[in-house]
Amino acid sequence: MNKNFPYRAIAGIMIVTAAFTSCDDDLNVDPQNALTEQDFLNNPDNAVQLVNGVYNKMLDFNMYSFPWIGMTSITSDDADKGSTPSDTGSDKHKLDALTFDPSDISFNDVWQGRYAGIYRANNALFYLEQLTINQSLKDRLIGEVKFLRAFWYFDLVRCYGDVPLVVQKIDLNDTETINQTVFVRRPKADVYAQIEADLTDAIGKLPLKSQYPSADLGRATKGAAQALLAKAHLYQQEWEAAFTMAGEVIGSGQYDLMDDYAQVWRETGENGSESIFEVQATLTKGMIQYTDVQGPRGTPDLGWGFNTPSVNLSNSYAANDPRRQATIMYVPGTLWDGFIAPTTWNNPRYNYKSYQSSIAESWNGNKGETAKNLRLLKYSDILLIRAEAAFHMGNTTEASDRVNEIRGRVGLGELSGITLQQIYNERRWEMAMEHDRWFDLVRTGQAQAAMAADGKTFIVGKHEVFPIPEAQIAVSGGLLTQNNY
Incomplete structure (x- = not known):
């Protein structure tokens, strides 16, 4: 089995800590062995390692582990805290009960993790532009980094709504820029606009999944950028754009449903026909x-x-x-x-x-x-995006066809006269425990009723977004504003 390309962080030019993130220990090196900036720029072989250092962030605890699990799954009606009654997991009992507040650690961890990744992405883009390397390789690497940056902003905007939008390399001594950029929340419409711009650029630069050699399988692809863009359009209720972009993924011929649903999340399903993008993990870098x-x-x-x-x-x-x-x-x-x-x-x-x-x-x-590996984008998700967008456009035939394609894979009978609720239900069953349920409930307006049915109180006008971490507001000296908490 091929566990695909390894994530290796490149040090030297990235031995810094961001004012708005936690320290990245895996970028620390012995100063005697550190590359100078000029050394780095004179060696084009470092370009791939530079980008691998951005991917590498996805493996960290504050990216997709306990804090993310708590915010995206334990909060929802799909899951309970579990463990033992006495083990709260710091704040997971409060996430489960929807009694959380800005001081809870999960919110700060998820915030720090994404901005640490964005910080790496911005640094990588800054140096990639200066490297003298093959143009097609440079374009591809820029596309990969912009895809990752878009993904992390998509997480942030779904979690917190308005967030700081940082898309340039930050001089940590430039207090004015930090105060005006890092510590200023931008409207979520601006954040989505940046996500769309990054993904549109990435689509034009990235190869198809089948065009990567086996050693690079798992890197961001054109299909991954199209899939994430379709999802971003869905969250903004831009039905025609979501429908069209999902159609691009479906029509590419790069993806298909696996025959056995149970295999999708097992090792045998990693980077398989149903996989569009997933976190790559190995025994030596898990x-x-x-x-x-x-x-x-x-x-x-x-x-x-x-x-x-x-x-x-x-x-x-x-x-x-x-x-x-x-x-x-x-x-x-x-x-x-x-x-x-x-x-x-x-x-x-x-x-x-x-x-x-x-x-x-x-x-x-x-x-x-x-x-x-952790699946972040799957083909079944794109079929459901296409179905939901089609329904809103009045194309119930396409909506039914895509839903029945998914149901047929698991041997269930076809639905006729499909309803929006049936599409929502199918999405829940197809993607249960995959960290989308909370966001789906919020974006579709089902959260209050669904939480009530699960014995929880969802407060309209409050719980649609999570609180801005109290620790981040403190670091900003009060420049960051709070959500309705």
Whole structure:
């Protein structure tokens, strides 16, 4: 199995810490071995390593691990905090109950993680423009970095609404620029405009998935940029643009649904036909605690036991929908790899999609840093975007066709006379526990009712966005403003 290109951070020109992020330890080097800026610019071979240093950020704890899991999944009706009643996970009990506030650590971690990634991206773009290398390689690398920057701004705008928009290399001694740019929230319309600009540029620069050599499989592609742009349009209710861009991905011939839904999130599904973009992890450079946080807790101990699928989610599936058994690990039972899930585990359900098998998948005993890739964009997501946009445009035939394509993959009967709620339901079942449910509820106006049905109180006018981290407002000297909290 090919675990694809490794993420290796390049040091030297990036030995700095941003005023608006935490320190990036993996960029620190012995000063005696550090490259000078001139050394770097005179060696075009460093270009790829420079961009790999941007990708590398995705593996960190404050990107897609515990804080992100809490904000995007535990908050929703798909999942509960899990673990044990006494283990709160710092603030995950408050996220679960929707009683969180600006001081909670998850909000600051997610903010810091994205802006640390954006900081790397801005630095990389600054130096890429100065490198004398093959133009097509330069264009491709710029496209990759702009895709990553757009992705992180998409996370930020969905989480916080108006956020600072920083798209240039920042001089950390330039207090005026920091005060006017880093510490000033921009309207979310401006943020989406930047996301669209970055992705449009990336689309023109990036190759198709099939045009990458196997060693580079997993890098950002034209299809990935088109997919993220379709999703950005969907969130802004720009139906025709979302419909068209999703159609570009579908019509590219680069992607298809896997035959077996249960395989999509296993190692066998990594970078497969259904994968559009995912975090690349290896045994020597893995994702920090994504699987560990959600692994079964008890005896034998496989993890922390957080983010357990809810009864609400379990009961929402049709009785004959195989996606339920592929998404929810039921205890007791026998897992897909033959491992026995015992009654000595603390919770009756766990997230099957985050499960890393120590028996049948790449494993070195380090459950805190696993080789499991994280899917960020999938083909089924694009089919559902196309269906939802088509419905809003009055094209119910296309909406039905795309939904029935997804249902057909798992052996479910076709729907006729499709409704918007059926599309929403299909999206929930197809993408359960994949960190979209909270955002889907908010953007479609279902959050208040869905949370009430799950025993939670969603306050309209407040909970559509998370609070700006209290720690960031303090660092800004009060220049950053707060949401309605």
